[in-house]
Amino acid sequence: MISTTAARRAYAGPALFSFGFRPFFFLGAIWSALVVPLWLFSYFHGGSAALTREWHIHEMIFGFLGAVIAGFLTTAVPNWTGRMPVIGAPLAGLVSLWVLGRVAMLFQDSLGPAAAVADSLFLLAFAAVIWREVLAGRNWRNLPVCGLITLFALSNVAFHLPVEAAADVGVRLALGAATLLIGLIGGRIVPSFTRNWMKSRSFAPEPSTFGTVDRVALGLTVVGAGLWVAAPQAPATGAALVLAGAAHFVRLARWRGWRAAAEPLVWILHLGYGWLGASLLLIGGASLDPDLVPRSAGIHALTAGAVGVMTLAVMTRATRGHTGRPLAADTGTTVIYLAINAAALLRVAATFAGASQPLLLTASGLVWSLAFGGFAVAYGRMLVLPRPSAA
Incomplete structure (x- = not known):
């Protein structure tokens, strides 16, 4: 297997998909800069029924923060494991799932349960990618990171459950995972x-x-x-x-x-x-x-x-x-x-x-x-x- 560095050098596609941090940091920053003023305008002046407090909470945690975590780990994990980086078409596929989730959440009232399914795909797929790379690379030191990413993905699923208080538990679980990721x-x-x-x-x-x-x-x-x-x-x-x-x-x-x-x-x-x-x-x-x-x-x-x-x-x-x-x-x-x-x-x-x-x-x-x-x-x-x- 070629080295991580050699794989990156051999990549000949668009620069945007040559590293995980490139699309996820760029799109995550833009989305973060838009979500807050959109919600504030809706909160103070009335607006789209989609721009609720719950949408704001969800998009800042699972949309914005999810993108930044993905950008960081898809860049860092290949260096930890020495395995092939997630670049090119596979990275574009992950980014597409993230975009799908953002669109689904904007139109959740029209899409119904399909919005929850579409939104959940990105973090579940991302968690699977991180588990695959860490286990295949025998990088046991970072198994706790895999566990925290899985908790983060499952907390998003919990957020969507039609059960009273599930969203609050999902938010606390996600923020708890984020706290431990920052600490670790x-x-x-x-x-x-x-x-x-x-x-x-x-x-x-x-x-x-x-x-x-x-x-x-x-x-x-x-x-x-x-x-x-x-x-x-x-x-x-x-x-x-x-x-x-x-x-x-x-x-x-x-x-x-x-x-x-x-x-x-x-x-x-x-x-x-x-x-x-x-x-x-x-x-x-x-x-x-x-x-x-x-x-x-x-x-x-x-x-x-x-x-x-x-x-x-x-x-x-x-x-x-x-x-x-x-x-x-x-x-x-x-x-x-x-x-x-x-x-x-x-x-x-x-x-x-x-x-x-x-x-x-x-x-x-x-x-x-x-x-x-x-x-x-x-x-x-x-x-x-x-x-x-x-x-």
């Missing part, structure tokens, strides 16, 4: 990229290596997320999540991100991981005292904060690295980093705002769209066009 994969790439940056500048001490603190943080997150899916309002759930959030902040401090303050491409990863710790503290606080901490505060610290910031951090870095650009943020990249953090702060603040909530919701949505729309504009050429020959 983010726990690898944040210290690794930080260490590489520090080494290039002879900075010391470098980020701490994986150890007991990391195991405790991940273990508490597994327990807390599991309890949250099963019993979101139980005191034990709140306690476990608060402990998990505190443990992630301890873990983050061991990576010494403040030493990389000069490079936005590095410090954005630390900010994104910090949002994970904050979201667990807030979700746990809502379980312990919902009168003090609104449930929505923690949910949006996780979705707009941890998910929004970490996805944009990974999307920019992976795009620059795999298309031969310097691993340093330019002005446009720094602007979208500031925008996504502002969007998250405004969205969390809106849950505490009372009469000012509509203003903060609108501001958050506009800045969110600026961040992801800005990514699509600034990085679109890198994603769609071939890698420069001189790079």
Whole structure:
């Protein structure tokens, strides 16, 4: 079998389908930039019956986040396993299933149960691809990733079930899987990229290596997320999540991100991981005292904060690295980093705002769209066009 690198070099089709990150990051960013303002307009002014709160929740989790996860893993897994990458026609087929799901969800009222079937195909097919590659490559270390992707796909199926409360359980299951993916994969790439940056500048001490603190943080997150899916309002759930959030902040401090303050491409990863710790503290606080901490505060610290910031951090870095650009943020990249953090702060603040909530919701949505729309504009050429020959 030829190597992963040789397979990519031998590919002669459209550049858009030469790497998984190219179509999924590009389309996911555009979709994310559109979904939020479409829903806000419908929410405040009335509009299409299809643009409901449930549609907004579904498309931001299973549409947008599903695309980014697919882009990252279809690019990373071949490097983990040494197997042939999913490129060309197979990749185009996966992308087509993702597009089919987005169209189906827009017309779900007309399509009925067929919309749920069409929407579920992408994540189930994607999970099958990841399982096939990891098992065939005997890459046992990443079996937990396969399990989390499967949970994510099944949570989408649960969302569509005609059973009372199934959608809420599906959302919590999906967000729990996303939380663990950030903790697991983010726990690898944040210290690794930080260490590489520090080494290039002879900075010391470098980020701490994986150890007991990391195991405790991940273990508490597994327990807390599991309890949250099963019993979101139980005191034990709140306690476990608060402990998990505190443990992630301890873990983050061991990576010494403040030493990389000069490079936005590095410090954005630390900010994104910090949002994970904050979201667990807030979700746990809502379980312990919902009168003090609104449930929505923690949910949006996780979705707009941890998910929004970490996805944009990974999307920019992976795009620059795999298309031969310097691993340093330019002005446009720094602007979208500031925008996504502002969007998250405004969205969390809106849950505490009372009469000012509509203003903060609108501001958050506009800045969110600026961040992801800005990514699509600034990085679109890198994603769609071939890698420069001189790079």
